[in-house]
Amino acid sequence: MAILKGACIIGQSGGPTAVINASAYGAIRAALDSDVITKVYGAAHGIKGVLDDVLYIMDEEDADELALLRNTPSSELGSCRYKMKDPDVDDTDYKRILEIFKKYDVRYFFYNGGNDSMDTCNKISKYMQKVGYECRVMGIPKTIDNDLFGTDHCPGFASAAKYIATSCMEVSKDATVYDNAQITVVEIMGRHAGWLAASAALASHFGAGPDLIYLPEVDFSMEQFIADVEKIYATKNKVLIAVSEGIHYADGRFVSEAEVSATDGFGHAQLGGLAVKLADVLKKQTGAKVRGIELSLLQRCGSHLASKTDVDEAEMAGRVAVEAATAGETDKMVAFERVMENGQYTCKPVLLPLSSVANYEKKVPLEWINEEHNNVLEAFIDYALPLIQGEPERATEFSLPRYARLKKVVAK
Amino acid sequence: MAILKGACIIGQSGGPTAVINASAYGAIRAALDSDVITKVYGAAHGIKGVLDDVLYIMDEEDADELALLRNTPSSELGSCRYKMKDPDVDDTDYKRILEIFKKYDVRYFFYNGGNDSMDTCNKISKYMQKVGYECRVMGIPKTIDNDLFGTDHCPGFASAAKYIATSCMEVSKDATVYDNAQITVVEIMGRHAGWLAASAALASHFGAGPDLIYLPEVDFSMEQFIADVEKIYATKNKVLIAVSEGIHYADGRFVSEAEVSATDGFGHAQLGGLAVKLADVLKKQTGAKVRGIELSLLQRCGSHLASKTDVDEAEMAGRVAVEAATAGETDKMVAFERVMENGQYTCKPVLLPLSSVANYEKKVPLEWINEEHNNVLEAFIDYALPLIQGEPERATEFSLPRYARLKKVVAK
Numbered sequence: 001m002a003i004l005k006g007a008c009i010i011g012q013s014g015g016p017t018a019v020i021n022a023s024a025y026g027a028i029r030a031a032l033d034s035d036v037i038t039k040v041y042g043a044a045h046g047i048k049g050v051l052d053d054v055l056y057i058m059d060e061e062d063a064d065e066l067a068l069l070r071n072t073p074s075s076e077l078g079s080c081r082y083k084m085k086d087p088d089v090d091d092t093d094y095k096r097i098l099e100i101f102k103k104y105d106v107r108y109f110f111y112n113g114g115n116d117s118m119d120t121c122n123k124i125s126k127y128m129q130k131v132g133y134e135c136r137v138m139g140i141p142k143t144i145d146n147d148l149f150g151t152d153h154c155p156g157f158a159s160a161a162k163y164i165a166t167s168c169m170e171v172s173k174d175a176t177v178y179d180n181a182q183i184t185v186v187e188i189m190g191r192h193a194g195w196l197a198a199s200a201a202l203a204s205h206f207g208a209g210p211d212l213i214y215l216p217e218v219d220f221s222m223e224q225f226i227a228d229v230e231k232i233y234a235t236k237n238k239v240l241i242a243v244s245e246g247i248h249y250a251d252g253r254f255v256s257e258a259e260v261s262a263t264d265g266f267g268h269a270q271l272g273g274l275a276v277k278l279a280d281v282l283k284k285q286t287g288a289k290v291r292g293i294e295l296s297l298l299q300r301c302g303s304h305l306a307s308k309t310d311v312d313e314a315e316m317a318g319r320v321a322v323e324a325a326t327a328g329e330t331d332k333m334v335a336f337e338r339v340m341e342n343g344q345y346t347c348k349p350v351l352l353p354l355s356s357v358a359n360y361e362k363k364v365p366l367e368w369i370n371e372e373h374n375n376v377l378e379a380f381i382d383y384a385l386p387l388i389q390g391e392p393e394r395a396t397e398f399s400l401p402r403y404a405r406l407k408k409v410v411a412k
Numbered sequence: 413m414a415i416l417k418g419a420c421i422i423g424q425s426g427g428p429t430a431v432i433n434a435s436a437y438g439a440i441r442a443a444l445d446s447d448v449i450t451k452v453y454g455a456a457h458g459i460k461g462v463l464d465d466v467l468y469i470m471d472e473e474d475a476d477e478l479a480l481l482r483n484t485p486s487s488e489l490g491s492c493r494y495k496m497k498d499p500d501v502d503d504t505d506y507k508r509i510l511e512i513f514k515k516y517d518v519r520y521f522f523y524n525g526g527n528d529s530m531d532t533c534n535k536i537s538k539y540m541q542k543v544g545y546e547c548r549v550m551g552i553p554k555t556i557d558n559d560l561f562g563t564d565h566c567p568g569f570a571s572a573a574k575y576i577a578t579s580c581m582e583v584s585k586d587a588t589v590y591d592n593a594q595i596t597v598v599e600i601m602g603r604h605a606g607w608l609a610a611s612a613a614l615a616s617h618f619g620a621g622p623d624l625i626y627l628p629e630v631d632f633s634m635e636q637f638i639a640d641v642e643k644i645y646a647t648k649n650k651v652l653i654a655v656s657e658g659i660h661y662a663d664g665r666f667v668s669e670a671e672v673s674a675t676d677g678f679g680h681a682q683l684g685g686l687a688v689k690l691a692d693v694l695k696k697q698t699g700a701k702v703r704g705i706e707l708s709l710l711q712r713c714g715s716h717l718a719s720k721t722d723v724d725e726a727e728m729a730g731r732v733a734v735e736a737a738t739a740g741e742t743d744k745m746v747a748f749e750r751v752m753e754n755g756q757y758t759c760k761p762v763l764l765p766l767s768s769v770a771n772y773e774k775k776v777p778l779e780w781i782n783e784e785h786n787n788v789l790e791a792f793i794d795y796a797l798p799l800i801q802g803e804p805e806r807a808t809e810f811s812l813p814r815y816a817r818l819k820k821v822v823a824k
Contacts, residue, residue, distance in 0.1 A: 044591075045590070073582050074582075074585035074586045081590065166716055170714060170813075173713055173815065174485065174486045174712065174713040177486050178493065179457045184709075273688075276685075291709070293708045295710075298710070301585055302582060304582070389810065390811060400581065400615070400800070401582075402618075403581070403620065405619075
């Protein structure tokens with residue numbers, strides 16, 4: 001493959017994670033170190049930064065500050081949720097991107113995100129091929145939801161899983177401290193895939209976690225839910241329940257959005273999330289003290305509890321994307337293959353065609369969910385436990401996190 | 413003072429914290445090591461365990477497991493919220509306690525808790541004196557609320573403050589990632605005192621925290637609140653707000669309980685907490701994307717983010733209580749005096765009469781709150797920052813917390 005000299009753009013997209021900046025660091029560092037990449041730009045707010053011509057010059061950043069990206073949560077370059085149109089219908093954005101690529105002599109484009117971002121990445125790659133502009137395009141995976149197709153797991157998932165498991169252990173300790181009856185419902189992210197809610201089972205595995213876990217992979221029944229809770233409530237007067245925000249009835253309605261008029265007695269629109277709603281239903285059913293806890297944004301940006309395995313793999317994904325592209329690859333996403341040898345986990349990066357991953361969703365296998373549909377089986381623990389291992393070094397300042405402080409010099 | 417030989421009881425009471433078990437460990441370890449304490453009992457669920465005759469024999473526990481209490485959140489012996497009657501009105505409970513004390517030859521009683529627990533402790537102490545039963549009674553302070561009178565700060569506060577500050581930093585990173593307008597309201601514990609909500613200012617101090625902080629020490633005005641938010645919203649389209657759960661209107665009504673019919677447009681009872689309610693008000697006012705986050709139980713049991721200073725001081729408080737009692741002290745609470753020498757913080761234990769601390773509440777000084785009543789001043793940072801320093805060693809098992817596993821052998 002011919003050597004391709006030129007600038008690169010790195011963009012972050014979709015919901016932030018605890019380690020997406022580690023991927024950015026892996027890519028930026030490798031690009032800065034590359035002989036063929038002439039300039040390294042970070043796009044402000046993903047593809048919107050390209051469209052708006054707001055590119056940060058990464059070559060201007062201090063190396064030590066860049067390294068702090070490894071433990072800075074959220075997307076330091078800014079993110080977006082921008083859905084690209086089909087270029088055959090409207091190619092305005094694509095023409096603009098091409099214009100910017102030409103303006104800065106961009107020959108490498110690295111995009112870090114989830115399903116929608118891989119779709120963006122794929123469309124840009126195909127468009128550049130169609131118009132004959134030589135540019136190598138690589139996707140870097142990211143999503144706490146862990147629902148990207150073709151990869152064993154996604155950077156960001158494990159750190160969120162570790163946050164969720166640790167928090168569930170702590171809540172489990174707290175919620176059982178009095179001798180009176182108490183029911184606690186913990187709401188966990190995951191609209192369509194239950195990987196994160198399932199991670200609460202890691203807490204139970206170590207003796208302090210939820211009694212029941214409900215995932216969106218199977219239909220939810222309020223009657224069965226109440227029966228499940230009452231069964232446990234009858235034997236011990238404490239019940240801890242983890243629910244995925246995406247649980248839905250058999251007819252497809254999200255429980256979080258459906259009115260629960262039969263049980264709540266009034267049936268008007270309610271503020272507050274699913275946890276509060278379910279806690280309220282259980283309070284009326286049992287009379288117990290109930291509490292709904294929503295892990296909210298905390299679960300996806302909890303970099304203080306990041307998995308070292310996750311941070312290292314995220315960084316590797318960024319680095320591999322750059323190294324593969326400069327070696328001639330294009331139109332691919334970096335994916336992870338799990339290698340188990342003598343019980344030891346290692347993660348091998350592989351490259352998948354972008355078109356094979358965009359727009360597919362990977363869910364928790366049904367055979368990992370128990371027969372009663374209210375917990376996950378050992379297979380899930382075997383899958384998730386290796387991913388959450390290790391504590392990364394964290395920079396602190398007066399015992400609080402010290403995040404990267406970038407200059408963000410905008411290219412003219 | 414004469415040597416007093418006999419057994420001791422250690423009880424935990426009130427809301428759990430990340431370090432109340434460190435105090436229990438300090439007391440239990442010192443009691444086990446003492447020459448005059450003949451047996452060490454842990455009361456199941458505080459004073460209720462005494463009344464119900466459910467005492468765990470601490471002498472039977474493995475030393476290494478006991479040491480893990482240093483980083484086990486919540487109250488491992490169980491807690492209670494049991495209000496003792498005035499013994500002059502009804503002395504039934506006191507007679508029962510005396511009976512149990514005599515049954516097990518209990519000559520030392522250590523009670524670890526907040527305001528109400530110090531009241532319990534005080535009443536028991538005075539009753540034993542009245543009936544002439546020789547028993548040394550010591551209070552060990554604990555409360556994330558930091559509202560105990562007579563002590564510079566309370567064990568438990570600093571670890572919660574550190575959790576709150578770190579979480580606010582992470583949320584601040586996450587909630588500013590998109591380029592669209594976003595307003596986030598974080599609800600923090602503290603019904604009457606604003607120490608915990610004020611701790612969010614530690615995050616702002618290090619560049620990633622709330623723009624506005626509202627405490628229960630001053631009256632809340634919804635109109636002023638909206639004006640404060642809109643002012644910041646007009647200059648940057650992201651606003652992060654921390655509110656204490658105890659904020660109240662000038663007439664005393666808690667904002668969390670009052671209907672906000674003028675602004676919410678319907679005025680019926682709402683599920684969900686204060687954060688959700690305020691976020692809803694702001695959504696209607698600004699049209700921005702809003703999010704309410706309740707730190708909930710997570711903030712008081714987040715032992716994975718505990719302050720080493722707090723853990724060490726909590727343990728010291730337990731140890732000092734036992735050592736002082738065996739040396740002849742009684743009827744006291746261990747308190748902390750802050751010593752600042754050459755800018756270096758140290759904490760000196762002092763003993764206060766129980767009657768001087770029970771039933772008083774310490775609030776954030778008004779001179780530490782800004783003129784606009786929407787933030788705290790540098791004086792608060794100077795106060796809180798030394799308390800959150802240091803990361804304790806944490807036992808882990810497959811990168812998840814390894815908590816103490818006690819046998820809890822019940823005394824017959």
